[in-house]
Amino acid sequence: MATEEGMSDREKAESLIKAMSSTASSHPSAQVSALKAIYHELRHGHDQTAQNTKVLQAHTKALKEHTQVMGDLAAQMAANSDALGRSSGR
Known part of the structure; x- marks a missing residue:
């Protein structure tokens, strides 16, 4: 029997x-x-691949949302710092 590496499922x-x-x-x-x-x-292998793809897509979406929130938070903190600096007369 030939080596299985590099063979398609059909092969x-x-x-x-x-x-x-x-x-x-x-x-x-x-x-x-x-x-x-x-x-x-x-069949199980293909089902598992589809399930893993869905999970990765959901994880990617969550990471994008987190990145957006963190960017917004950084901007808000910078604006707050500027406001505090102006109010203390610096």
């Missing part, structure tokens, strides 16, 4: 099917079970 599945074809031909249910397992593994 990995095809490689696995070829590797087990000699035993699977005498046991068709084994091949069906293997294909179901491959399908569920690939």
Whole structure:
């Protein structure tokens, strides 16, 4: 069997099917079970990727909002400092 690094999911599945074809031909249910397992593994991987993408998007949005608030706070603090400086006659 070839190295799995750099192989697409489809290539990995095809490689696995070829590797087990000699035993699977005498046991068709084994091949069906293997294909179901491959399908569920690939499906779970894609679902997990989609979930991680949503979480990262929400985190990015929260960080942008935080950055905006912190920028506004810095401007307000600078304005307050200027006002205090003027009121004390400096």
